[in-house]
Amino acid sequence: MRSVIPDYLTEALDDVRPDTSGERAGYIPELATADPERLGAVFATLEGAVYGAGDIDTEFTIQSISKPFTYALALADRGFAPVLAKVGVEPSGEAFNEISLEPSTGRPLNPMINAGAITTHSLAGVEGLAPDQRVERVVDGLSAFAGRRLSIDEAVCASEMEHAHRNLAIAYMLRSHGILTEDPRAVVDGYVRQCSVLVTARDLAMMAVTLANRGVNPLSGVQVVPAPVVRQVLSVMATCGMYDAAGDWATQVGIPAKSGVAGGLIGALPGQIGIATFSPRLDPHGNSVRGVSLFERFSSDMGLHVM
Numbered sequence: 481m482r483s484v485i486p487d488y489l490t491e492a493l494d495d496v497r498p499d500t501s502g503e504r505a506g507y508i509p510e511l512a513t514a515d516p517e518r519l520g521a522v523f524a525t526l527e528g529a530v531y532g533a534g535d536i537d538t539e540f541t542i543q544s545i546s547k548p549f550t551y552a553l554a555l556a557d558r559g560f561a562p563v564l565a566k567v568g569v570e571p572s573g574e575a576f577n578e579i580s581l582e583p584s585t586g587r588p589l590n591p592m593i594n595a596g597a598i599t600t601h602s603l604a605g606v607e608g609l610a611p612d613q614r615v616e617r618v619v620d621g622l623s624a625f626a627g628r629r630l631s632i633d634e635a636v637c638a639s640e641m642e643h644a645h646r647n648l649a650i651a652y653m654l655r656s657h658g659i660l661t662e663d664p665r666a667v668v669d670g671y672v673r674q675c676s677v678l679v680t681a682r683d684l685a686m687m688a689v690t691l692a693n694r695g696v697n698p699l700s701g702v703q704v705v706p707a708p709v710v711r712q713v714l715s716v717m718a719t720c721g722m723y724d725a726a727g728d729w730a731t732q733v734g735i736p737a738k739s740g741v742a743g744g745l746i747g748a749l750p751g752q753i754g755i756a757t758f759s760p761r762l763d764p765h766g767n768s769v770r771g772v773s774l775f776e777r778f779s780s781d782m783g784l785h786v787m
């Protein structure tokens with residue numbers, strides 16, 4: 481088994497490698513300098529075995545893959561009702577950076593789009609934390625999911641903040657509706673720091689398998705968040721994790737998933753496996769082109785589609 485799986489993964493990587501379509505995320509200038517040829521894939525099992533091929537120890541920023549994990553921290557820290565009062569669970573069918581708010585309440589439609597994720601960032605940690613302490617809570621929580629100490633890429637963070645006009649606009653809208661109750665700029669700054677946490681494909685597979693394992697990291701044995709929180713998070717990943725490509729993903733791959741604009745992609749299959757891929761070129765939805773192809777193949781080869 482130990483050599484069969486890496487061989488399978490190597491073959492899968494070789495098959496998608498010629499596809500150079502898509503673009504690196506240009507709206508965060510620092511991400512546009514990433515090596516576009518990087519490619520890796522990792523499987524992590526509930527027993528703690530990790531199998532990988534390609535660039536599995538290259539660091540890149542987590543970006544939107546932080547969203548389900550920060551949602552989990554907010555639910556665990558504040559409880560379901562206060563979080564659900566501020567962020568819905570309905571797919572938006574719109575791009576990740578749309579101002580998808582419920583017209584009457586201003587509540588973001590779900591925690592996977594930027595509007596919802598900026599809000600959930602503000603709900604991580606106990607009430608009343610200073611912005612820096614909240615970032616610390618988030619980095620600690622993401623680190624517990626990964627099972628190792630993670631850090632922030634300051635260059636990517638600064639680069640995104642310089643061009644964060646859209647996220648700032650969203651945050652000011654949220655503040656005007658009373659969904660955010662603090663200085664919108666400080667919340668966006670914290671959210672961008674959260675997105676700038678450095679991970680490898682190996683880390684992401686461990687984070688994904690922790691979700692697949694009902695919140696327990698298989699290597700550290702730590703229960704990072706309670707099982708009911710994980711059920712909520714996986715449900716929202718299944719319906720909203722791939723933004724306006726969520727329907728295509730559900731039919732073609734059928735695994736709760738989340739993508740990030742640095743090229744990471746995770747899938748978590750409850751009770752079975754955590755999967756992560758890394759390839760920086762993105763499709764128009766902001767999802768990794770080769771990552772999506774790899775997941776389609778894994779799902780079909782191994783019968784992972786849950787529907």
Ligand code: DON
Nearest residue numbers: 543544576675739740741766
């Ligand atoms: O807020 C943003 O636009 C980025 N920090 C994260 C967006 C992202 O990763 C979208 N996912 N594919």
